[in-house]
Amino acid sequence: MLCRMRKRDVKTPKVEVVNQPETEIQPPDGGWGWVVCLACFLTNCTVHGTTSINGIILIELLYLFNDSFSKTTIVCSIIAGTAMFGGPLVSIALMFKASHRQIIMFGGIIAAASAVASSFAPNIETLIFTFGILVGFSLAVSYFTVNVILGQYFLKKRALALGIATSGNGFGSFMMNYLSTKAISFYGMRCTFLLLGGLFLNLTVYGALCRPLTKVIKQSPDIQNKRTSVDEMEGAPILGFEAENKETREKCDDFNRRISENIEPLPKTLRVRQSITSEIMPNEIYNRKSNYCDATIFKNKCFYLLLATYTTHAVGDSFYIYLPVYAVSIGLSREEAALIMSIYGIIGIVSLLLIGILVDIIHIPTSYLLTAALSSMSISALLITFCQSFETLTLCAVMTSIGHHFGASLRIVLISAILGRENITTAYSMLSMLLGALYIIYPTIKGFVYDAAQQFFVIFYFDSAIVFVGVILSCGIIYAQKTGKFVE
Template sequence: MPCRMRKVDAKAPEVDVANQPDTEVRPPDGGWGWVVCLACFLTNCTVPGTTSINGILLIEVLELFNESFSKTTIVFSIIAGAIMFGGPLVSIALMFKASHRQIMMVGGIIAAASAVASSFAPNIETLIFTYGILVGFSLAVNYFSVNVTLGQYFLKKRVLALGIATSGKGFGGFMMSYLSTKVISFYGMRGTFIILGGILLHLTVYGALCRPLKPVIKQSPNISQNEPTSADEMEGHANIGFETEGESQESKDEKCGDSKRRISEDTEPLPKMLRARKSITSEIVPSEIYKRESSYCNTTMFKNKYFHLLLAIYTTYSVGESFYVYIPLYAVSIGLSEEESSLIMAIYGIIGIVSLLLIGFLVDIIHIPTSYILMMALFITSLGSILIPFCQSFETLVLCAAMNSIGTNFASSLRIVLVSAILGTDNMTAAYSILSTLIGILYIIYPTLKGFVYEATQQLSVIFYFDSAILFLGAILSCGIVYAQKTEKFVE
């Protein structure tokens, strides 16, 4: 019987090359990466900029619904804390084969629609759901995904790219704080929610710019140069054993047997080359790489006492992050105008930009140990908080706001650095996710707790004394990290 063999289909189905051992993603360190850097900068302007005006919105929402102070602060404590839950939410979305690009675009649409829905909220309970929960968690997935995507586009220039992108946080705080009071005075609180929805809709555009990277074929020494690398060459291999005229039946059978052996020997390389060929033109989903890297959590890191100490320190640090919620309210209470209170928060954002640039200089150029900077940052923030009740003018409030901005931005910038130094890069993703989740929970608890404190005392000064005491405790605890780094328990 003649041996007839089926041709290899050049149009083989696409395979998920992100999980294949013969492909990898190489950061281009430029090119479209700078467009992604711009998208990350604008996202950092929008997301932290939205949370930076919580204090200004708090005053207006108190007047709009005439609810209790503690109940109203729940709206803004949830949206502030939700930002830190981006990691777990994105990880869940990645399990359903979504890409970071898709997550950001959908998140932007939900955030915009929820902000517009907030303008029609009849009571504070509805606002907690539409603005606090829906907007908060939608911003969280955008904020997390865009920074992960930026990290995948850069390797050698990653510090520069992240520095540029992160500076958008301070710029957004400045712009949103300055414009919010103008918008509120002209359109009212409900109109402001609609305009805010239009601003958040831009997150969909920023997400669309973060297109996935394409894979690169690894050069494997096991693949010989004589193996087929194109569809035509593969077809030539597959055509071996086709029946030709003028051949004897014996020669046909012999040739058929040889071809079967050759195909059997080449069974492993051929599918690899087919996958490689298709992977050149197919887009990779970078989220799969992140999912694989963050899918495990080494429980041995919980045996590290300095990691527990770091968690305790950032438990105290989290109290200082709600500072910007109460400053506008305190400024109005001492007789300053709402325009002056928003200007204070705008300056707070500008100082944040300077702080992010300054800490890079202190760590990378002057080589000051990060543990020393963390301790100094907590002391500065504690001092700035305890001095606020004694401030009775615009200038003194600006000074205290600057101290708080420097301290909180220094401490927040060192989170991932210290986690990596204490536990190593292998545990960095899992440990940082745990730390971020803890901080997110505390962002929700602390403002609500301080709302009850204010209702019990009817004095804002008590809130700032409370902040100062907790931050001072954190500064004392940070001495343990200083000791550990000085005795080389961990090395940066």
Template structure:
């Protein structure tokens, strides 16, 4: 038997140890995204203790989200070139250290660095590699696997929101942060589950250089020859590094990914402030602290339903090819929810809002890696997810402080929520218009004649593929010419 070539990947198993990967990613999303959402429960405590306005206090949550997304490519890099297990474990240690150091904060700037930068960096090293591992293990049931894995964010929010509120009441915000720091150490356990798939392609083994011939190792006595050739070795290694980087990120110039990236920017700007200001807004309209935390719990548990049901539905044969449309529909619905939020000023009417927003939030969060995989392919999924989550960074950084500044300026939340709603609706419309334009370009023009149709060339991904009929005609002419030559020799 011939041994398999090194660097070639096997097909995803769609099961087996893959379900352990799903469980590990599920726990990672609890320890990262759910904890990040629960930081909004500390908002009023920080604002009261440090005597700061909305805008300055909102920077804490913004920096956490920004650092998580800004450093996502670093997490992908460590996962690709070192190990996914190492990246997630290192991220758990950093995030835990940031939360523990935050419990000793005496100034708001201290929280910017510890809770914002250090914890966000730890979340970044853990989040994107764990999500990419799910895509490596699943193909046919990819959306369902992602739905289960991403539901950890909703389940974690549902459980942690009232628990964090209880911890604040019992141990103050310092004790609550200290306990969360110990809880986040579970990321190290999650990292141990992330076993690489057998036979999965290694970016280091994917490169082939036909113009280079690898010589056997030189003898030890030829030290002078190695010294002379060292500049050539440096040039060759630099060329290899450039080719490796291009192989990993060549999807950046594709039109589909550019449109998706632009849409992600507006979507991220619109979704972030709501998780920061839902609890403060509920308190401002007369809702109690426990009820405000319960709104976050409702949002979290419905988020779970959105994760799993949308993941299962979009894996069905009838909807599998419409994942892109389902994604933009979910984003648009969340935008509409934000537009109606300013008129909801009591707990009974805020509960349906939490149901609706939470469901569609879970839906599009599940479909982000699925749509990204459909656009760039599974081989580039880890790097592409790093870029997609990197694009969340700037909107996550500026949107909560901008919303807080609008609250400080206008004295209410109306302008902030309207801006969020219109931003998400524009994100959905951008994808919709791009899809319609792509379909219009794909519409075939009416053929002029049979001969022109036979010799027509087709373009696919920048490469020219000549039609079979044209080649058959050429071979027919050559065959007739050879027969004529043979007849003349007779």
């Protein structure tokens, strides 16, 4: 039997099989990736080292400009806050086809030029713009970008590479506090800005080492299945040929029946280009949007509780800004104040290693560790008001460093447990933006508090009280975990 069809009855649409191969980045997991890891390590040293010396810089700016404590604090607080705003800026730059290497190098050039301009600043207002805003955003962009491209270079060894790169944070804090103190005592604050400009210019070298990865062609299973279906149907005698078996005869009959009923004239595996555009693309776009922004996270009460808890945790994060100033005010030398901050950075490295052991090996619930971290910060902020020696002040700095780094490390872990891994990107971006704003607001508020009271004790009482509220809120997270609202 022949499958016959008259041309005047129906017009056969022109079939265009869209078969565009997909591309992907293939991580080398070694080779030049270790050079990129070194560049990321040095970038982290530079960025975190610069933010860690805010307290040392604050002492000198108070002597240099003799301005109010609250206004001078803004210079340091903006640098700390803008570190959390690098993600959106980098995303916009990548949308305009800028490469990771170009973004890192551009950030280094702007940071270097801004630091040089800061050495000529006539007042605090100018310094807020040149060193606070321009240097802050430039370092944030370079820092975020270099860590992103490092993740692209590694897959199986990603944890090791990120661990090595992240250790640069504490190493930078350790080295920069000592070196900046020596530079300021020998050259002065204005020449130290010039030295920082030269240090930031090295970011262009680190960025040049981050070569972009080439994409390789990857044939997805869906496209392969479509090609197979097309090949099968092209071999079948659909129009004007005799069916050799029962199966192909049924295909011919089904095809003619669908033509006569004005239904889709082709099998489902064959699509005309209009059909692909109208039916497949809206679903793909919707799925991509849902991956980046899932509205269900706003219905989760535990997520709001987590945001509130980290709102209080952000108060203690500005501890390192005021500790050197307080140390000098009780009679310690600037070298001793810098040494305390160096110890603060080293304890940060130990804390990052310890939190991994406690969570992954000993399996202590993360909600308990968050409560312990906040308690350590609250107690140390209260005890610091009784410290009058180098040893006791160092002990409080150690307690605060453990609490700060524990809490910072648990952010992604808790978000993943509460909202699921598919919502990490959206939720963590929201939390980072919130913390970035708080890192600017809280130090400024505490600066006004000091101007009103003229005593550092009020600042640390303020820190202790706010962080203690976070301890209470974190108990709610413990209760939610115990009642099964989320599971790690």
